[in-house]
Amino acid sequence: MSNQQSLNPILCTAFNQDNSCFAIGTSDGFRIFDCRTGKLRYERAVGAFGVVEMLFHTSLLAVVGAGEQASLSPRRLCLFDTVTGTALRNLNFLTSILAVRLNMKRLVVVLLEKTYIYDINSLEIVDTIDTVPNVKGLCAFSPSLDGSYLALPASKTKGSVLVYNVMELQSHCEIDAHRSPLVAVVLSFDGMYIATASEQGTIIRIHLVSNATESYSFRRGIYASHIYSLSFGPSMDLPDILLASSSSGSAHVFSLKRALNQRRKRSTTFLGSIVPDSVTDVLDPAHHHILHGAVPTGVRSNAVIRKMDIVNDKSISANEILRATISIISYGGYFLEYSCSINQQNEVSWTLEREFNLLTAKAETNTTSNSRD
Template sequence: MYRGDGENTEGGGSAGLTCCSYNQDCTSLAIGTKIGYKLFSLGSVEQLDLVHENNEIPDVYIVERLFSSSLVVVVGHIKPRQMNIYHFKKGTEICNYSYSSNILSVRLNRQRLIVCLEESIYIHNIKDMKLLKTLIEIPPNLTGLCALSFNHSNSYLAYPGSCDVGEIVVYDANSLKSVCVIPAHDSLLAAFTFNSMGSKLASASEKGTVIRVFSIPEGQKLYEFRRGMKRYVNISSLVFSMDSQFLCASSNTETVHIFKLEQVADSRMDDPPTWTGYMGKMFMAATNYLPTQVSDMMNQDRAFANVRLNLSGQRNVCTLSTIQKLPRLLVASSDGHLYIYNLDPQDGGECVLIKRHSLFESKSEENKENDLGSPLPQSYAATVAKLSAVPSASTVPGYSEDGGALRGEVIPEHEFATGPVCLDDENEFPPNTFNDVTWKIHIVLWRSMTCFAILQVPYCL
């Protein structure tokens, strides 16, 4: 998720882009502004549909949507210690939580909601917002760096485990138990992310030169990619494609790198006996006799595809998504625009810009010209693109928490829902089978004195 200072208002007037994030399956984009927040649907290349707009919460710096549901989490600079959860379709607040210090990041899936502070992490059960666990013995996390697997069957949580090196702690937020500790980098961490299944974890350090991918829950290194060697960069966005075939990294430079997760070394051993194949085998064998640092560098894979943005000094957040049956790279920039590129999944190379949308104008920018004054080019993929509806998310049955929670429930489960809750259907979450007129308010003060909650729940007469 990109978080900015809101100073750059180019293209956004007085609104000012303060943050932006994609939902878990990359079908929606949420942005925060100086005057509120907006939610967009990403189902089409040609059109950017505004799903919801709220101008009542000033200076939003965190906004997260749960898949395609109507649940959205918002935090603003006016009350940086308070998290508000809304049902935006109904225009109602579900609950709000206050904490002992500023909220730095929020992560959520269909089972868990994670709130990260500088020196603690709160794990909530998203079905009734009961606090299940507070992780307090963690190193100071000044930027709120954390990741949550959005595959609800495991709900792996990752957070920094050291203030000196790039160590990652992997925690099971379902069973509330530690899984493993990964010594990922020698320098401090800058970014890490899970793939869609929660079976892989990618990480980058503050140097930004090397990106590594580890297996989960074992913590074994699977891949190592080199982003560059000429200069250190600040990697701000790291994301897998939904099929886990590609990994995208963007930074404070003008280049976005896309890596392909495949075992190149294994394919070389199966090549026909040619002179180049023979020399390749000799080269690979020679690395076994070199110092570890040298051999690791020689074995690192370069980017499969890349994009050179027409932006300089802009902050951005990227994602890889399938839109209209073709792979796309999406770049949301602090200049107030969403850029859509075609990605060639076979040959890679330079990705082609095919569309640019304004995040502040009511209509998408049609037939815009690029900086060279010519129409935006179309790659081969654009010629075969056909409009198709984005498939709806699958129905997920309710989940009964079977232990591990702290004593003292916020809301009895029978009062929160009368049956399975479908968290990706905006018509069903939160449950709408209650009387919307009468409300019952629960106030709970945790024994730890670190947070309190005020929840408003429809009460069935």
């Protein structure tokens, strides 16, 4: 890791909806990896790509170029089939495409001041949302069809977020989460919770989407830091943990269920009855675990909680351990996978399980394409 290039060779990264695979885009093409095995499953060397999005385990990709030639224009979205190696459909826009999101029913395309929602089967536009200038293409999308929400910035001057129901095609709510503009936002898989971070990067807030109420506030640190990514744990009810990666190079794990349990205990005390939960949650460091130096300082990263398990520590009677598998893509060109274990005494241990270079990995011979059509 110490010999990483000073200029990030990776232009974009994206995990698929269940975090079992991920894609990277570079100045040479794009590559798709299997998170479970670390194998390079597919690559295509046809020029620069700024957006590469997968649809679960299907062969469908949504890709956007980052080159000067017409076929790789940042204003053209290509729906691509990795099995046949052919373009299924091209969608052209007047301005650059900043982000793309998919689920089994909807295709979302984010531009600077407009967001288009398509029926993914017919590729007909079903709605258009006018937005505040969204220079970074910031958005979040919950892939579950039961709670399929889209989150977009709602203000240029403060951290407000618009939550839109893409199946019912109507605005659900607007949440004023921070005083400073947003830099990171994520929805839980089922769309039940939304987590946000602002330009200050000191406080991360979690809201319940159904009624737009704040559920948790966590302090990441005292000094400002840029939050690169947020990820909920893969749970169908209350996620156990939330993960954040930042410009400090650290990975931050926040224990949601531990915070909930302590909140319930605190509510039975005299002090707990008069001190707001949102205040005490922020000030309590017991919910926060940090891995310093997860990636080099200042190198952009994309981190997700790939899976979680509850295991029993046989050395201690009736002691359950929450074990999270955390996958991190460093834009410096590396993939890292850590195991984070938290026991009932709130003691944490980190183990680096895997690390490999994303740019030198070799693909399986039957999945590689180097054509320049």
